[in-house]
Amino acid sequence: MTVEAAVQDEGLVIPLIDFSKFLHGSPAERVETARAILRGFQTAGFVYLRAHTIPAATLGAVFARSAGFFAQPLDAKVALSLTDAAANRGYLRQGREKLVPLGEEEGGGQGGVQGSDEVVELKESLEIGREPHEQFRNHWPVEEAGTALDGFRDEMVRFFDACKDLHVQVMRAIAMGLGLDETHFDGFVDQGDNTLRLLHYPQVKADVFKANVGQVRAGEHSDYGSITLLFQDGRGGLQVKSPSGKFVDATPIPGTIVVNAGDLLARWSNDTIKSTVHRVVEPPHDDDVDVYPPRYSVAYFCNPNADSLIEAMPGTYVDEADKKYGGITSGDYLFQRLAATY
Ligand SMILES: O=C(O)CCC(=O)C(=O)O
């Protein structure tokens, strides 16, 4: 099967994959597509999926409500602040995530700036967890009738569940690609212990990037969990680190989802899958641009069930001595990572 490339630069090749061929194709197409997805995660750590399961109209509504959320006065948003790393729910204002000096914390945190203790990230976000949850509550905005926030909670819960199902499907593709039973991972990911993050990168003067060397919208980092489903608007600015060490633009392609493997999937795969560093910088622009418009994105961080024990998956080692890591529950792993972030 020839696989189209969504990105091809500096030795980084991110495949563009028609996911409907996995969902609805012939048995041969399904296996080929599954292998192409797995290969993308093994080589680039990233794939672009088109013809996926999330309708454009749903995404349009989610982005519109996200814009409505961030348009609220700061004090209304601050009232919803994330206060507990274990819960990982609520609003994060600009600069709220810890700035992690290079080398002191591997990975630099999920969205944390790496390599600087001065530059603040130019973003704000809302983190939404599984609902209902035995222990944790989401921090929902007040839904005033007739505004963009009317119906916010229902819309986000529906979207959360649609993304949860897509996670299961992508894990099925990975299982099939590895030659395992297609449903091998179902019991590891059926709980939906995931996080939906709405992101807003406010409009910013181009001068800010000129005045501050190393200024970014989101600092370089890898994600923590199994996979991330990333929905971006058309502005651009997302970059992925290539094998040569240079950051390469992951240009938005309408109708696609950028899917990247996280650190826990890399560990689970005995490091046969890559969790690749990425960041968000100033968008592609002409030299005479004074102001960059706002950028909105939605990241859905998928995780194995909190109580799932994660150890090298079948097909990624020959004997016990090949296993690079001991077993750990997904919940413990993620808590360690989140506690270092906030
Ligand atoms: O906004 C984006 O495009 C990327 C966000 C991201 O990588 C993250 O929040 O982990």
Ligand SMILES: [Fe+2]
């Ligand atoms: Fe990320």
